[in-house]
Amino acid sequence: MATATFKVNNDILNWVLQIAGTQLNSEWINKINTWIKGEKTPTINQLKNLSKKSQIPFGNFFLSQPPRVEMPLLQFRTIDNSGITDASHGLLSTIDAIQLRAAWLEDYRIKEGYSKIAFIGMGNKKKYRSASYKEIAEEILKYFDLVKGWNSTLKSNQNAFNFLRKKLSQKGIVTETGSFVGNKTRDSLNINEFRAFVLINKYAPFIFINTKDSENARLFSLVHELVHLWYEKTEIFNYNFQTNPQYLNKKLEQQVNKISECILFDKDIFVKAWIESNDLALDKIYEIAKKFKTSPIATAITAKNYGLITQRVVDEVKGETTKNVANRKNKGGPNFYDTLAYRIDINFATSVINSTEAGDTTYLDAFSLLNVKNMKGYDSLKQRVEEKM
Structure with a gap:
């Protein structure tokens, strides 16, 4: 008796590769590629197994075109991913979980008599419309009882992240982290798809940080999303540190990046540290990144903005950073x-x-x-x- 097979549309197979992310091992990826090339045709049982493995409904394999997932938050990506037609299962599941928590917490806080969080949308007030990036950064630091150069006084990247996270929590802003979907350690989140996202809610704002990102990059992501709360603008932060990024909202993102820069890299402290260092430019960047508990690429971009280095040096650091993230392995941790x-x-x-x-x-x-x-x-x-x- 012949084994039942079905020729799946290549658009569906490419879509599966795109959204399944790290749920598929190399064996499955190679198998799907042979189907795309027409070298083999999948059996019905293989499609059923792939459905289970990728968590894609079995019926989707028989469609002529990939289904469109409607989720309003997806339109708020930082960068225009022209090659991405849909979000991955990991991102969608994570957004669903955080939205559920935000809805519950909003209801809880209203019932308990909490007030709206004043920080959300504060940047839209008339008095801040003509303020400089530095002045806005100072207002944000003041709101959270932080001083200039606060992160340069802490011991490590993790200390700085935890310190700021606690400050936000004290003001009612929720920060959650994760590198995989729910408790499924084999279902990893994709750092190339998003580094963080923020859900706007006057009573229960949530920031989610993808800890697949390097430890020294997470602080910038947290500050970046905090500034989005200041402007009351939802976002999926998928910034890729390209030289000419295709922002979906260029003016807003430039404002947010400049303010984040001022919060993390006080110019006077930064330039003083740069001048006092006797190292070459590249070594200075890594030294100062360590001082401010941030990533070398964020430090390099700031140094360029302060007129201390050229774009060539930024590109060199970016190349090293990309390679280090790609080679980074998860370490064993607590229970x-x-x-x-x-x-x-x-x-x-x-x-x-x-x-x-x-x-x-x-x-x-x-x-x-x-x-x-x-x-x-x-x-x-x-x-x-x-x-x-």
Whole structure:
């Protein structure tokens, strides 16, 4: 008896390769490419297995064109990805999860009598329309009780990120992190697709940081998304540090980048450190990046903007940065619940736990919101959250 096969449209197969991301191993990728080239035709059983592996509905393989996923947030990408027709399963699933949490937290905070967060949209006030980038940066630093050069006084990239994250949390802004979808460690998020995103909400604004990005790049992403909250502008941050990026909203992104630069690299401190260093330009960049707890590429762009180096040096640093990120491997870390307690925002987790203990939220809803499977997971996470308070 002949094995049933089906010739899948190549547009569908290319779409599968695009959105499945790291869910597919090299064997599956090679197999799909042979189907695209027409060297082989997939069997129905192979398509069923691919459906399960890629989490793409089986029926989609029989369509003539890829289905369009309608998600309003996708239109707010920083860069115009002309070659990308759809978002990956990983990005869509992560957005779904964060939107669910934001909706819950907004409802919770309104019921508890919280006020709207004044910072959201503050940059749209008339008095800030003619303010310089430096002046706006100073206003943002003041709002979060930060001083100029705050990040240059901390011990490490992680210390600086955690310090700012805590400052944001104290003002009601939720920051969550992750490098894979939910708890599926084999379902990685794609750093080439997005570094971070921000959801605007007057009561429950959320920033999500993709920790597939290098540790020294995450602080810039966090500050960048914070400035988007200042302007009350939702965004998926997929900046690729190209020389002439194709911004979807060029004026806004240039403003956000300049203000972020002022928040992270106080010009007086930066230039003083540059002058005092006896190293060559390239070495100075890595030295100052370490001082400000930021990435070498962000440091190089700032040095160019301050008139200290040329674009050639920026391009050289960019090449090294791209290579280092590509070669970076995940390190072993703490156990599952310690990691989960770090990924999830402490104030959000506390709100869910308090609401659940008061009987206002069901345990099943709490499990979903906190990304745990059962009561044992809930208790383990609760213990770690209480230790952090």
